[in-house]
Amino acid sequence: MPAFWIVLIVLGIAVAGFVLGRSRALNAVIGDRRDLHSLPNYYGWNAALKGVVPALGLLAIWLILQPMLIERAVTGLVSEQAIAEERDLGLVLADVRRVAAGLDAAVAQGLLSGDAARDLSTASDDIRATLATAGVALGSDVQPAVLAAAQRFRVLSGQAGLVMVALVLAISAGGTLYGLREVRPDFRARNVVEQGIRAILIGAACIAILTTVGIVLSLVFNTIEFFRLYPAADFFFSTTWSPSFGGGSELGILPLLWGTLYISLIALLVAVPIGLFAAVYLSEYATKRVRSVAKPAIEILAGIPTIVYGLFALLTVGPLLMKVFGDDGLGWMQAGTAVMTAGLVMGIMLIPFVSSLSDDIINAVPQALRDGSYGLGATQSETIRQVILPAALPGIVGAILLAASRAIGETMIVVLGAGAAARMELNPFEAMTTVTAKIVSQLTGDADFASPEALVAFALGMTLFVITLGLNVLALYIVRKYREQYE
Amino acid sequence: MYDTASRLEGQVSATDIKIAARDVQVFYGDNHAIKDVSVDIQDKTVTAFIGPSGCGKSTFLRCLNRMNDTIDIARIEGEILIDGEDIYDKRVDPVQLRAKVGMVFQKPNPFPKSIFDNVAYGPKIHGLSKTRADLDDIVERALRRAALWDEVKDRLTAPGTGLSGGQQQRLCIARAVATEPEVLLMDEPCSALDPIATGQVEELIDELRQDYSVVIVTHSMQQAARVSQKTAFFHLGSLVEYDTTDKIFTNPQDSRTESYITGRIG
Numbered sequence: 001m002p003a004f005w006i007v008l009i010v011l012g013i014a015v016a017g018f019v020l021g022r023s024r025a026l027n028a029v030i031g032d033r034r035d036l037h038s039l040p041n042y043y044g045w046n047a048a049l050k051g052v053v054p055a056l057g058l059l060a061i062w063l064i065l066q067p068m069l070i071e072r073a074v075t076g077l078v079s080e081q082a083i084a085e086e087r088d089l090g091l092v093l094a095d096v097r098r099v100a101a102g103l104d105a106a107v108a109q110g111l112l113s114g115d116a117a118r119d120l121s122t123a124s125d126d127i128r129a130t131l132a133t134a135g136v137a138l139g140s141d142v143q144p145a146v147l148a149a150a151q152r153f154r155v156l157s158g159q160a161g162l163v164m165v166a167l168v169l170a171i172s173a174g175g176t177l178y179g180l181r182e183v184r185p186d187f188r189a190r191n192v193v194e195q196g197i198r199a200i201l202i203g204a205a206c207i208a209i210l211t212t213v214g215i216v217l218s219l220v221f222n223t224i225e226f227f228r229l230y231p232a233a234d235f236f237f238s239t240t241w242s243p244s245f246g247g248g249s250e251l252g253i254l255p256l257l258w259g260t261l262y263i264s265l266i267a268l269l270v271a272v273p274i275g276l277f278a279a280v281y282l283s284e285y286a287t288k289r290v291r292s293v294a295k296p297a298i299e300i301l302a303g304i305p306t307i308v309y310g311l312f313a314l315l316t317v318g319p320l321l322m323k324v325f326g327d328d329g330l331g332w333m334q335a336g337t338a339v340m341t342a343g344l345v346m347g348i349m350l351i352p353f354v355s356s357l358s359d360d361i362i363n364a365v366p367q368a369l370r371d372g373s374y375g376l377g378a379t380q381s382e383t384i385r386q387v388i389l390p391a392a393l394p395g396i397v398g399a400i401l402l403a404a405s406r407a408i409g410e411t412m413i414v415v416l417g418a419g420a421a422a423r424m425e426l427n428p429f430e431a432m433t434t435v436t437a438k439i440v441s442q443l444t445g446d447a448d449f450a451s452p453e454a455l456v457a458f459a460l461g462m463t464l465f466v467i468t469l470g471l472n473v474l475a476l477y478i479v480r481k482y483r484e485q486y487e
Numbered sequence: 488m489y490d491t492a493s494r495l496e497g498q499v500s501a502t503d504i505k506i507a508a509r510d511v512q513v514f515y516g517d518n519h520a521i522k523d524v525s526v527d528i529q530d531k532t533v534t535a536f537i538g539p540s541g542c543g544k545s546t547f548l549r550c551l552n553r554m555n556d557t558i559d560i561a562r563i564e565g566e567i568l569i570d571g572e573d574i575y576d577k578r579v580d581p582v583q584l585r586a587k588v589g590m591v592f593q594k595p596n597p598f599p600k601s602i603f604d605n606v607a608y609g610p611k612i613h614g615l616s617k618t619r620a621d622l623d624d625i626v627e628r629a630l631r632r633a634a635l636w637d638e639v640k641d642r643l644t645a646p647g648t649g650l651s652g653g654q655q656q657r658l659c660i661a662r663a664v665a666t667e668p669e670v671l672l673m674d675e676p677c678s679a680l681d682p683i684a685t686g687q688v689e690e691l692i693d694e695l696r697q698d699y700s701v702v703i704v705t706h707s708m709q710q711a712a713r714v715s716q717k718t719a720f721f722h723l724g725s726l727v728e729y730d731t732t733d734k735i736f737t738n739p740q741d742s743r744t745e746s747y748i749t750g751r752i753g
């Protein structure tokens with residue numbers, strides 16, 4: 001039975017539990033709800049929560065663990081074959097899963113009966129053809145060991161699935177019944193529900209945290225794998241980036257970091273002054289009517305997909321810069337794709353980040369501070385420079401650092417606007433490239449996934465992650481420091 | 488009420504009148520907060536505004552240095568003359584006006600800067616000091632006058648927002664005094680002060696009277712009686728009675744004034 005239906009049934013049980021719990025509570029005091037410790041709804045919620053939370057928790061854990069355990073159980077059937085063919089065990093297991101899925105599909109479409117699927121053998125049947133009709137294409141003929149493992153896989157999955165359905169539904173019904181039995185006038189349903197809600201919230205927080213941990217761990221493992229194949233010192237200190245998929249690549253991160261920081265710097269030089277001034281205008285000078293039009297208009301910039309900015313860089317800004325700085329003009333620029341092109345466009349993209357956040361922060365500065373300053377005979381710009389901006393500074397710094405992490409992580413604009421050449425040059429009119437752009441090109445090539453040329457992407461991602469993390473920590477530190485001083 | 492004002496005008500010579508308000512109306516949107524207020528505030532005098540909460544004392548005070556300009560929905564009608572000049576005239580620069588007519592707000596609002604910078608803010612903006620030593624002097628003098636110097640002299644670089652409520656109130660007084668205004672508007676300057684600090688601030692007010700004209704809003708009848716020479720009683724946005732403090736407290740003309748100062752309405 002698919003998980004979706006199980007969830008629906010569990011929810012149905014919970015609804016029934018809610019209704020029953022509520023009415024039981026009312027019956028227990030013969031309709032006078034003042035004799036109840038909690039409002040009747042809380043007794044309903046208590047039964048419903050006890051029916052849902054443990055059952056769905058078990059379901060989630062089961063769905064995660066079941067494939068792992070079953071895979072381990074069938075590994076023994078194919079490990080010899082993997083050794084014989086000198087293939088990675090993981091790849092063979094992937095084949096097993098694929099054949100199993102194919103058999104499932106074939107049975108579901110009525111091409112095979114359940115018994116026939118169990119009794120297939122490589123000697124008598126053309127399994128590849130059968131599965132192809134069912135919509136699962138296989139790269140090669142099915143090996144006997146793989147087929148056996150796949151059949152075992154199906155049997156185990158089927159049995160485990162039945163046990164799971166039975167257990168989950170039993171726990172759900174049992175929980176609901178337990179919740180119903182607890183209904184007594186002096187039962188503190190309100191407090192119990194409070195705890196149940198807390199458990200749900202904690203669960204949500206845990207999922208978010210665990211996902212982050214999972215992402216970081218996968219980065220870390222692949223990075224370690226990379227450093228096993230490629231010396232870390234070369235990666236961090238070499239100034240050449242020239243991957244060649246045949247081997248003998250030089251994978252120095254420095255040119256990429258340089259490109260990233262250079263482009264980000266130009267982007268921030270564009271975005272911070274413009275964004276900040278726009279924010280000051282909007283929050284201090286603009287009338288309500290102007291503000292109500294201008295603020296959303298600026299925020300539209302934030303809604304434009306970055307690929308559109310990339311096209312803008314490639315088709316408009318690049319050629320425009322070429323006219324001025326290219327061979328017909330000052331002669332500094334060889335092609336439209338350059339650090340300057342990408343930086344300018346990225347700066348435009350970041351304007352709403354800086355302006356919108358800063359605007360909110362400036363607005364949050366209490367009116368009493370402005371009054372105090374005006375009351376001493378200060379002009380508007382004196383008030384802004386000497387009172388409002390200092391008071392809003394921690395928040396503004398936070399906004400700028402946020403924009404910086406966006407700039408560092410931006411990919412599309414760089415791919416289209418800055419070119420693909422990994423260089424360390426000072427001239428901003430040269431093409432350069434960034435860490436993110438290279439991550440894309442390393443993973444989209446057809447390199448073997450276990451080669452250093454592909455694994456380097458994880459090391460690059462990890463480095464980027466550490467840098468943005470550092471920026472965020474710095475932002476927090478600055479905000480804290482000023483807050484201590486001002487509040 | 489209008490009689491009172493014109494009678495007063497006869498008593499004092501025109502040069503003695505620092506601020507003359509005529510038929511002032513203030514609206515916050517549809518709310519008519521000040522109705523037909525006409526009053527003459529004398530130079531070198533302390534004038535007290537008293538009246539129940541919400542009667543418009545702060546609102547009227549804020550008209551006198553055009554602080555209501557910063558409130559979008561506020562609309563002001565009528566005429567206010569300072570030294571014979573209409574402050575709501577188009578040619579008048581509100582910024583300069585506010586340097587001349589200083590204000591201490593009802594709620595203390597120190598800037599998120601050091602104690603020193605809070606007090607030095609006005610003098611720096613208006614270029615009142617030539618040298619750093621000058622500035623130090625001005626700051627020290629202002630803090631002494633506001634009876635705060637002894638408490639903060641060792642931590643002038645600490646943030647002003649870190650002071651206690653009463654200290655913040657005195658810091659705001661020092662900040663206003665440091666700018667050397669000709670008129671000082673004080674909105675409940677002692678609401679968070681203990682009796683000792685209150686006494687010191689009252690002394691300051693008395694001292695300021697030598698050179699300036701001071702308008703003080705207060706909820707304390709005793710304070711009004713102690714520090715002011717003139718008292719104005721506001722009720723529901725109107726000026727009910729305006730006379731010498733002695734007269735208001737010993738022989739009020741209006742029954743509402745009498746009930747208020749004896750504590751029967753409020």
Ligand SMILES: Nc1ncnc2c1ncn2[C@@H]1O[C@H](COP(=O)(O)OP(=O)(O)OP(=O)(O)O)[C@@H](O)[C@H]1O
Binds near residue numbers: 541544593
């Ligand atoms: N910024 C504002 N926007 C709208 N209405 C306001 C504003 N400030 C004051 N009012 C209204 O104007 C009226 C007078 O307020 P005001 O602050 O002048 O009273 P007050 O006499 O100073 O009272 P208190 O003694 O409590 O300080 C009140 O009805 C108040 O609601």
Ligand SMILES: [Mg+2]
Binds near residue numbers: 546593674
């Ligand atoms: Mg007030």
